[in-house]
């Protein structure tokens with residue numbers, strides 16, 4: 173993107189905003205375009221309050237990667253929460269970030285082109301790509317002096333209600349988790365086990381709140397899945413996520429025709445390019461920055477999914493406030509939110525978007541609005 177085009181874009185994003193922000197835009201425009209970007213990355217082990225168990229595995233810690241870029245005295249932060257299902261690890265993410273360093277020496281203001289170049293470096297590694305996208309957009313927002321959500325034309329006064337996720341555990345512990353999170357208005361319950369009825373009955377014994385469930389591909393036949401979905405709808409479950417394995421689209425389409433509640437894709441969707449193939453099998457899609465490769469791709473998915481008539485959910489992995497704040501910056505584009513990764517951990521070194529009574533409160537600090545550094 174040329175400087176003039178960027179200034180026009182910045183001017184659009186800032187229309188009606190204050191003079192200091194315009195001054196910041198001018199400062200950004202006069203900043204040196206190429207070179208001089210320092211990139212640091214390190215592995216950060218996040219600790220979970222409770223063991224995190226899904227239908228495919230269990231964890232008490234997760235190894236994420238934190239990224240910091242600095243140029244012209246402004247720094248940007250990003251986070252990668254690698255997804256094992258897609259063969260990602262903290263180490264493979266670090267290696268990818270190393271590989272991307274030369275691209276980050278280009279003009280950071282041209283973040284569309286930058287992301288395309290980073291994406292083309294290697295297949296996969298979407299979580300590491302997301303970290304770099306976050307860091308660049310944090311840097312751009314800070315350089316302009318505007319919160320990223322404002323830069324993107326989002327925010328307003330939309331009520332950003334998030335679910336609180338309850339991982340699979342003994343029923344008594346799942347009940348305790350609900351009691352610990354009594355502030356939240358909606359819960360997302362992990363199912364896809366042989367004990368799903370017992371789990372749902374146990375949850376219902378301690379809360380009347382709406383429930384959403386996520387089977388994480390756990391049910392292997394469409395008949396079993398339909399039986400469970402019908403039963404769960406009667407238990408006040410309002411959304412069903414990924415009932416069957418990602419590639420069983422014919423079976424999931426069969427379920428969609430019969431299900432009394434909307435069925436959402438999670439594992440069946442990574443990027444916007446997947447949408448045409450899967451759209452017929454689902455009512456909605458769960459988008460995650462770590463899964464798709466960052467904020468820019470999440471926006472592309474949101475636009476395309478809307479055009480295809482799909483409902484939109486924004487989810488997350490187990491992340492610190494960096495990743496969750498990056499998600500929150502685009503949260504107003506989505507119908508349903510599941511942005512609770514940072515409240516499931518005990519050692520979040522950062523503060524960003526706040527969660528109050530199950531609602532996300534965006535702040536007016538520039539970029540991702542993160543306090544704390546590394």
Ligand code: MG
Pocket residue numbers: 386388413414438439458
């Ligand atoms: Mg899911």
